[in-house]
Amino acid sequence: MKNIYQEDDRYLKAKKRFNKIKAFYLxxxxxxxxxxxxxxxxxxxTPELHWYWYSVVGGGIPLLIHACKVYVYNNYWEERKVHEILRKEDNKQTWK
Structure with a gap:
């Protein structure tokens, strides 16, 4: 029975990850x-004045932050806390 929940949990995590990647590509x-x-x-x-650089940099910074959140950071802290909570729950059950 536990395996079914684990598979369902893995599916939900994968779907959440896919949605984050899809949002980044959008x-x-x-x-x-x-x-x-x-x-x-x-x-x-106005070809003599290149003001488009403000837009390139101003829009590029949030895009770079979004990329870091999706590919670099990747919810490391959240995953670590979830595993910590699960370990605590397992320890409580073994003491009963």
């Missing part, structure tokens, strides 16, 4: 399309 798509549009507008109407 963010990436929006960033690139907006940036290309802004670069086009800048170079079409």
């Amino acid at each position: 963010h990436l798509l929006i960033y690139f399309s907006a940036t290309l549009t802004i670069i086009f507008i800048n170079l079409k109407f």
Whole structure:
């Protein structure tokens, strides 16, 4: 019976991870399309002044943070705390 719950838990974690990755790729798509549009507008109407860099950097920083949250950080703290709580629960059950 425990195996069924573990499989279900693994599925839910995988689905949650997939949704985070999908949200990141949507963010990436929006960033690139907006940036290309802004670069086009800048170079079409005021080619002597390159103000599009403000948009590139201003939108790139949140994108970089989002990428770090999805691929680098990857809920390390959350996973560690969940395992800690499960170990405590297991220890309580062995004492009873």
